[in-house]
Amino acid sequence: xxxxxxxxxxxxxxxxxxxxxxxxxxxxxxxxxxxxxxxxxxxxxxxxxxxxxxxxxxxxxxxxxxxxxxxxxxxxxxxxxxxxxxxxxxxxxxxxxxxxxxxxxxxxxxxxxxxxxxxxxxxxxxxxxxxxxxxxxxxxxxxxxxxxxxxxxxxxxxx
Numbered sequence: 001x002x003x004x005x006x007x008x009x010x011x012x013x014x015x016x017x018x019x020x021x022x023x024x025x026x027x028x029x030x031x032x033x034x035x036x037x038x039x040x041x042x043x044x045x046x047x048x049x050x051x052x053x054x055x056x057x058x059x060x061x062x063x064x065x066x067x068x069x070x071x072x073x074x075x076x077x078x079x080x081x082x083x084x085x086x087x088x089x090x091x092x093x094x095x096x097x098x099x100x101x102x103x104x105x106x107x108x109x110x111x112x113x114x115x116x117x118x119x120x121x122x123x124x125x126x127x128x129x130x131x132x133x134x135x136x137x138x139x140x141x142x143x144x145x146x147x148x149x150x151x152x153x154x155x156x157x158x159x
Contacts, residue, residue, distance in 0.1 A: 001041070002062050005112050007083040008032075008075070009053040017079025027078040028054040035074045039064050048108040048150075055088075055112050085113040092156055093133055102157035107139070108150035130156060 008028035011017040020027055032054075036042045041061035048055040060067040075082045083091065092110075095103045107119075114129065116122035130137045136159055140152030 001059055003057055003059045005047065005055065005057050005085055007053055007055050007085070007088045007113070008080050009083065011075070011079050011081035014076060014079050016077060017081075020079045024052045024080065025049050025054050028056075028080050031071075031074045031078050031080050032056060032058075034077070035067075035071050038070050038074075039067065042067065047112045048106070050106065050109055053109060055109060088113045089129070093135075096135055096156055096158045099158050102155055104153050104155050106150065107152045107154055110154055126154075134158065 008024075008031060010020070010024035010027070017027075029049075032044045032046075035058075036044060039060070041059075041064055043059040044056045045059075046054060046056045058067075058071070071082065074080075092103055092105070095101065110126075111119060111122045114122040114125040116125050126137070136157050137154060138157075139154045
């Protein structure tokens with residue numbers, strides 16, 4: 001059994017994404033449901049759901065040769081963009097490329113993209129990633145044991 005974490009958000013470069021009247025998260029849930037129904041060995045666990053983005057861990061048999069292709073097809077059908085963890089972090093860097101630019105994300109959305117097996121380890125990976133990429137950050141309340149509350153806002157900025 002293989003598993004990977006992906007982010008799903010709106011793809012406005014497609015007609016289905018541009019014309020959709022639903023929230024991006026609703027269409028992303030439709031993608032996951034349709035993808036799972038395509039093969040008995042597929043499953044997903046939502047890690048984070050916001051209005052505009054979902055983070056989910058997808059599970060599938062290693063013998064399922066069509067898992068990736070069908071996931072892409074489902075995303076295109078519903079106008080959803082599929083992002084790896086690296087893609088998601090790159091998108092934050094792209095959105096904060098200009099001096100003075102900033103982006104607000106919740107810890108529940110950002111945390112799964114960082115290296116570490118639990119929230120404590122991921123929280124320790126956040127500051128080095130921010131510094132290595134020439135950004136600054138502010139964050140909400142710390143929630144015990146060095147982790148952050150799921151709904152805490154993390155603001156990443158370019159000085």
